[in-house]
Amino acid sequence: xxxxxxxxxxxxxxxxxxxxxxxxxxxxxxxxxxxxxxxxxxxxxxxxxxxxxxxxxxxxxxxxxxxxxxxxxxxxxxxxxxxxxxxxxxxxxxxxxxxxxxxxxxxxxxxxxxxxxxxxxxxxxxxxxxxxxxxxxxxxxxxxxxxxxxxxxxxxxxxxxxxxxxxxxxxxxxxxxxxxxxxxxxxxxxxxxxxxxxxxxxxxxxxxxxxxxxxxxxxxxxxxxxxxxxxxxxxxxxxxxxxxxxxxxxxxxxxxxxxxxxxxxxxxxxxxxxxxxxxxxxxxxxxxxxxxxxxxxxxxxxxxxxxxxxxxxxxxxxxxxxxxxxxxxxxxxxxxxxxxxxxxxxxxxxxxxxxxxxxxxxxxxxxxxxxxxxxxxxxxxxxxxxxxxxxxxxxxxxxxxxxxxxxxxxxxxxxxxxxxxxxxxxxxxxxxxxxxxxxxxxxxxxxxxxxxx
Numbered sequence: 001x002x003x004x005x006x007x008x009x010x011x012x013x014x015x016x017x018x019x020x021x022x023x024x025x026x027x028x029x030x031x032x033x034x035x036x037x038x039x040x041x042x043x044x045x046x047x048x049x050x051x052x053x054x055x056x057x058x059x060x061x062x063x064x065x066x067x068x069x070x071x072x073x074x075x076x077x078x079x080x081x082x083x084x085x086x087x088x089x090x091x092x093x094x095x096x097x098x099x100x101x102x103x104x105x106x107x108x109x110x111x112x113x114x115x116x117x118x119x120x121x122x123x124x125x126x127x128x129x130x131x132x133x134x135x136x137x138x139x140x141x142x143x144x145x146x147x148x149x150x151x152x153x154x155x156x157x158x159x160x161x162x163x164x165x166x167x168x169x170x171x172x173x174x175x176x177x178x179x180x181x182x183x184x185x186x187x188x189x190x191x192x193x194x195x196x197x198x199x200x201x202x203x204x205x206x207x208x209x210x211x212x213x214x215x216x217x218x219x220x221x222x223x224x225x226x227x228x229x230x231x232x233x234x235x236x237x238x239x240x241x242x243x244x245x246x247x248x249x250x251x252x253x254x255x256x257x258x259x260x261x262x263x264x265x266x267x268x269x270x271x272x273x274x275x276x277x278x279x280x281x282x283x284x285x286x287x288x289x290x291x292x293x294x295x296x297x298x299x300x301x302x303x304x305x306x307x308x309x310x311x312x313x314x315x316x317x318x319x320x321x322x323x324x325x326x327x328x329x330x331x332x333x334x335x336x337x338x339x340x341x342x343x344x345x346x347x348x349x350x351x352x353x354x355x356x357x358x359x360x361x362x363x364x365x366x367x368x369x370x371x372x373x374x375x376x377x378x379x380x381x382x383x384x385x386x387x388x389x390x391x392x393x394x395x396x397x398x399x400x401x402x403x404x405x406x407x408x409x410x411x412x413x414x415x416x417x418x419x420x421x422x423x424x425x426x427x428x429x430x431x432x433x434x435x436x437x438x439x440x441x442x443x444x445x446x447x448x449x450x451x452x453x
Contacts, residue, residue, distance in 0.1 A: 025240070025242070025243050025244065026243075026244045026245075026246060027239075027243050027244070027245055027246065028245075028246045028248070029245050029246065029247060029248070030248045030251065031161065031164055031247075031248060031251040032450075034160055034163075034164050034233070034237060035157055035160050035161070035450055037237040037238060037239070038156055038157070038159070038160035038163075038236060038237055039153065039156060039157070039160075039450075040238070041236075041237060041238030042152075042156045044152050044155070044156060045149065045152055045153060045156060048145075048148060048149035048152045048153075049149065051145050051148070051149070052142070052145045052146055052149055054145075055138070055141050055142040055144075055145040056142055058138050058141065058142070059135070059138040059139055059141075059142045061138075062131070062134040062135045062137075062138040063135055065124070065131045065134065065135075066124065066131055066135075068121055068122060068123040068124075069121070069122045069123075070119070070120070070121050071119070071120045072117070072118070072119045072120075073117070073118050073119075074115075074116065074117035074118070075115070075116055075117075076113070076114075076115045077113065077114045077115070078112065078113050079111055079112050079113060079114060080112070081110070081112070109313040109314055110313060111311060111312070111313060111314055112312075113311075113312060114309075114310070114311045115309070115310045115311075116307070116308065116309045116310070117307070117308045118305065118306065118307045118308075119305060119306045119307075120303070120304075120305045121303065121304040121305065122301045122302070122303050122304075122326065123301055123302040123303075124299065124300075124301045125300045125301055125302060126297070126298075126299065126300040127294065127297075127299045127300075128293075128294030128295060128296065128297030128298070128299065129290060129291065129293075129294045129297070130291050130294040130295075133287045133288070133290050133291035133294065134291060136284075136287050137284040137287045137288055137291065138284075140280045140281070140283045140284040140287070141280070141281065141284050143277075143280050144277040144278075144280040144281050144284070145277075147273040147274070147276050147277035147280070148273070148274070148277050150273040150447060151272075151273040151274045151277070153447050154273070154441050154444070154446045154447045155441070157437075157441070157446055157447060157450055158437055158438060158441045158446060159236070160236065160237075161433070161434055161437045162434050163232065163233050163236050164233070164247060164251070165252070165430040165431070165433065165434045166229050166232075166233075167229050167230060167233050167245060167247045168247040168249070168251065168252060168430050169426065169427050169430050170222070170225050170226045170229040170230075171226060171246065171247055172249070172423070172426040172427070172430075173222050173225070173226075173423055173426070174219075174222040174223060174225075174226045176419060176422050176423055176426065177215065177218050177219045177222045177419075178219065180215055180415070180419045181212070181215045181216060181219055183415070184208070184211055184212040184215050184415075185212060187208050187212075188205070188208045188209055188212050191204060191205045191208045191408075192205060204407075204408035207408050207409060207412060208408065208412065211412050211415075211416075230243070230244055230245045233245055251433070252429040252430045252432070252433045258370070258373055258374055258377065261366070261367065261370050264366050264369075264370055264439065264443050265362075265363060265366050265367075267443045267444070267445060268362050268363075268365075268366050268442060268443040268444055269359065269362060270444075271443060271444035271445050272362055272442075272443070272444035273444055274358065275355070275358055275359065275362065275444075278351065278354060278355050278358055279355065281351050282348070282351040282352060282355060285344070285347045285348040285350075285351045286348055288344045288347060288348070289341065289344040289345055289348055291344070292337065292340040292341045292343070292344040293337070293341055295333045295336075295337035295340060296333055296334070296337055298327055298328060298329035299327070299328040299329070300325065300326070300327055300328075301325070301326050301328075302323075302324075302325060302326075303322075303323065303324055303325065303326040304321075304322065304323040304324075305321070305322045305323075306320065306321050306322075307320040307322075308320065362442070365442040366439075366442055366443060369435070369438050369439040369441075369442045369443075370439055372435045372438070372439075373432070373435040373436050373438075373439050375435075376428060376431045376432040376435045377432055379424075379428040379431070379432070380425070380428045380429060380432055383421065383424045383425040383428045384425060386421040386424065386425070387418075387421045387422060387425045389421070390414070390417045390418040390420075390421035390422075391418060391421075393414050393417065393418070394414040394415060394417075394418045397410050397411055397414040398411060398414070
């Protein structure tokens with residue numbers, strides 16, 4: 001019996017521990033903290049860093065082409081004894097393979113192995129500007145990859161702000177619907193008492209109960225949307241998926257002056273990292289044309305070498321050192337290099353056209369983002385007045401209803417209008433903040449605000 005009791009207690013403790021381990025944790029998170037976590041855990045930024053590392057390695061490879069080339073080769077060979085049948089007899093040579101010399105016979109030496117080793121050193125002096133052009137081009141491309149990483153960084157910041165805004169709106173909607181449901185439940189309780197005392201028609205009670213049911217359905221949707229939103233935010237920030245994040249409502253209070261469109265356009269054309277990266281790629285393409293033309297020129301290098309040979313019974317060579325200047329030129333480059341130069345010029349033209357298209361795109365993006373921010377700022381003012389109007393309207397309708405001058409339908413409609421105005425105002429503040437940060441992103445200055453995050 002005691003054993004069964006202990007088993008039940010143990011099982012209960014294990015179940016409680018499991019429930020505690022899987023319990024959902026809650027975490028308050030500010031916008032700045034979310035941006036920092038987003039930057040630290042962004043896979044896009046890790047990919048950008050890998051591209052920078054690749055470009056840096058390419059630059060290092062280009063510089064290494066100025067270093068001397070050293071090649072060492074060696075070989076050891078075993079030889080057989082071939083059968084040689086000379087049809088033409090040389091002076092003093094007999095058919096037996098021996099040579100008569102002063103009445104004596106001298107046989108040929110036996111050669112069954114051979115060894116040799118060589119070392120060649122070449123230091124390029126002039127290669128038609130190809131090495132130096134390659135270094136300059138690789139340096140520009142490395143700088144461009146770093147600017148691309150800055151562009152990706154600003155995009156990550158903007159995406160994090162947008163996700164935080166969705167988190168805030170989902171939480172605000174949930175809180176507002178919960179409060180509205182509480183008021184609706186209280187209204188239904190009051191109406192029920194009035195209906196029991198014969199003061200209120202049952203139809204009016206049913207209307208209030210129907211509104212309560214609708215609000216309960218809205219609450220289910222709000223809770224579902226809230227869970228999906230904070231799970232998405234957790235994945236974005238690298239946090240456990242079951243962490244319930246609570247955003248800071250003060251993150252979307254302030255509204256920043258819009259400035260002028262001309263100021264934003266000028267800032268964007270000067271500050272956009274992708275435009276600067278494309279300008280560097282244009283320089284690299286221009287250098288590529290110069291490198292292609294280098295095929296027309298000969299190559300000049302300092303050369304040096306060493307050779308050692310050992311053939312037993314025949315030959316031994318040591319200390320055979322050579323040094324000099326080597327020239328290499330292919331006359332066929334005169335008619336083969338033209339196509340390479342044409343390709344390089346075509347690539348340069350593509351980057352020039354791409355730069356013009358990007359500038360046009362930047363102007364359009366600035367115009368859209370600027371107008372969107374102005375729109376959202378105006379919405380804040382409109383919805384703020386709508387909240388005041390809806391609250392005043394509900395107060396008036398409630399007084400009329402208490403004095404039997406308004407119907408239950410009028411009261412419920414006023415309540416719904418007040419709820420919608422509150423939601424719209426909460427969403428407008430978040431949307432305005434997102435719109436302003438989007439304007440900063442397309443202007444290329446969003447990352448400056450979070451340089452130390």
